[in-house]
Amino acid sequence: MATGDCAAPAYAEAARANAESLVRMNLSVFGRPEAGWETYAPVAAREIGTRCAPDTPGFAQALAGWPPGGAPDGVMTEAALQAVEIAVQARRPIVAVLDRGVCPDPPTELADARPGEGYGGKAVQLRPGALAAYRAMVAAARAESPEIAADPRFLQIYSGFRSPASDAARCERDGDCNGVTRATCSPHRTGLAMDIYVGQAEGYGPDSSADPNRLAQSRMAAYRWLVVNAGRFGFAGYAFEPWHWEWTGEAP
Numbered sequence: 001m002a003t004g005d006c007a008a009p010a011y012a013e014a015a016r017a018n019a020e021s022l023v024r025m026n027l028s029v030f031g032r033p034e035a036g037w038e039t040y041a042p043v044a045a046r047e048i049g050t051r052c053a054p055d056t057p058g059f060a061q062a063l064a065g066w067p068p069g070g071a072p073d074g075v076m077t078e079a080a081l082q083a084v085e086i087a088v089q090a091r092r093p094i095v096a097v098l099d100r101g102v103c104p105d106p107p108t109e110l111a112d113a114r115p116g117e118g119y120g121g122k123a124v125q126l127r128p129g130a131l132a133a134y135r136a137m138v139a140a141a142r143a144e145s146p147e148i149a150a151d152p153r154f155l156q157i158y159s160g161f162r163s164p165a166s167d168a169a170r171c172e173r174d175g176d177c178n179g180v181t182r183a184t185c186s187p188h189r190t191g192l193a194m195d196i197y198v199g200q201a202e203g204y205g206p207d208s209s210a211d212p213n214r215l216a217q218s219r220m221a222a223y224r225w226l227v228v229n230a231g232r233f234g235f236a237g238y239a240f241e242p243w244h245w246e247w248t249g250e251a252p
């Protein structure tokens with residue numbers, strides 16, 4: 001992707017620093033130490049408004065011109081990644097609701113996804129508006145991305161609405177009720193959140209929060225398409241989980 005557009009001579013040195021930190025930076029933006037920020041490169045590119053790859057001068061130039069990042073030299077820092085995370089989280093209405101200590105009631109109306117929409121034939125329910133928006137988004141994705149169109153599994157839903165009771169049983173069973181990956185008040189109780197198949201690393205499940213899996217997903221066409229385009233259909237993502245998307249067309 002380092003085309004002419006992404007060559008900004010003044011930022012060549014910053015690009016070299018970013019190429020190295022991309023795989024080496026020690027960061028803990030989501031409360032868990034991890035190495036390198038490549039997993040978050042697609043969301044960072046979107047926030048700073050560039051299509052350039054993260055190791056290019058063009059990316060560094062865009063970062064330099066993004067005031068929230070506080071990185072006028074174009075060199076990525078943990079603070080700049082934190083600013084990206086804040087910008088992404090701000091698009092998820094559920095975050096503000098949970099921050100107020102409120103856990104939303106389950107919706108009064110749910111619609112059934114069609115069999116081909118559930119991953120592996122799974123039965124999935126969502127709020128009607130969320131399901132309609134999802135269908136419009138998938139149709140566009142298949143029309144616009146040959147890689148997504150080539151495999152019917154891409155963008156299938158493997159988890160939609162989850163009742164508070166089933167979520168409580170699940171977190172009890174998995175023993176991580178308070179972890180990053182499964183909150184006690186899951187957004188899935190709203191009927192607006194869905195886990196979408198964006199691919200997976202060899203040997204991992206499609207919703208494994210293991211770093212190698214999330215890194216592999218961040219390189220995949222389905223995820224990259226979503227990062228750039230899901231907002232057109234009212235969807236907001238969660239940067240830590242490439243598979244988790246929420247429809248923002250109705251209040252949680």
Ligand SMILES: [Zn+2]
Pocket residue numbers: 159188193194195243244245
């Ligand atoms: Zn989810």
